Amino acid sequence: MKIKKLLGLILAGATLATLPAFAACGTPEDGGKNNGTLRMEAEYINLDDAQGAGISSNQAGVAMIHGDGDATDKEKWSEGYYVGYTYATGLELTFEFNSDIATTATLTLLLGSELGDLTLVPEKFGIRVNGEEQTYTSFSVYGSADMEAAEFDKCVLPSPINLVAGKNTVTLVIYENDYKSGATGGPMIDYIEVKSANANLTWTPKTDNPSKRGEI
Ligand SMILES: [Ca+2]
Numbered sequence: 001m002k003i004k005k006l007l008g009l010i011l012a013g014a015t016l017a018t019l020p021a022f023a024a025c026g027t028p029e030d031g032g033k034n035n036g037t038l039r040m041e042a043e044y045i046n047l048d049d050a051q052g053a054g055i056s057s058n059q060a061g062v063a064m065i066h067g068d069g070d071a072t073d074k075e076k077w078s079e080g081y082y083v084g085y086t087y088a089t090g091l092e093l094t095f096e097f098n099s100d101i102a103t104t105a106t107l108t109l110l111l112g113s114e115l116g117d118l119t120l121v122p123e124k125f126g127i128r129v130n131g132e133e134q135t136y137t138s139f140s141v142y143g144s145a146d147m148e149a150a151e152f153d154k155c156v157l158p159s160p161i162n163l164v165a166g167k168n169t170v171t172l173v174i175y176e177n178d179y180k181s182g183a184t185g186g187p188m189i190d191y192i193e194v195k196s197a198n199a200n201l202t203w204t205p206k207t208d209n210p211s212k213r214g215e216i
Pocket of ligand 1: 080081191
């Protein structure tokens with residue numbers, strides 16, 4: 001009897017523990033509620049005005065997206081894509097999202113490099129939140145062999161970011177630097193993640209961006 005009761009309690013506990021996990025996935029059924037964690041794929045932001053540059057070719061707009069989005073690439077990169085070709089001074093990539101409340105959050109960037117190991121610093125790779133330049137000491141990004149072999153490091157901003165109720169932006173800015181053999185370079189970006197303990201964070205991903213590459 002005691003064992004049965006114990007098993008029952010364990011099962012009930014497991015059920016209870018499982019329920020919040022479903023709510024945390026941000027499914028359309030619950031209005032995209034995500035319990036405060038929002039992953040925004042770089043390939044799904046508005047890239048219309050982005051003018052990028054690469055090693056052997058320059059790319060703009062959705063053509064800056066690398067990856068096929070198939071099973072092989074999904075094992076390497078979130079959603080099977082990332083944004084490269086960031087080697088242009090003044091390039092800005094903006095992630096726009098909404099918060100239901102004013103609060104603080106943790107910002108994580110998934111960054112890679114095909115320019116050898118990179119040491120990112122705010123003077124060369126800027127991170128703006130709602131227009132305000134963020135400070136960080138440095139991020140060390142691993143240098144992959146090439147774009148196909150791109151690996152991404154989780155770079156967490158050391159200080160919390162401030163969110164307002166309503167529209168918020170995170171903008172990644174390439175300043176003049178020497179990352180590409182003395183010329184301006186930058187990291188490749190898989191996604192960014194904003195995590196808050198209490199906000200409901202939402203955005204509208206442009207999931208048709210990759211399929212638009214052939215149209216330009
Ligand atoms: Ca991605």
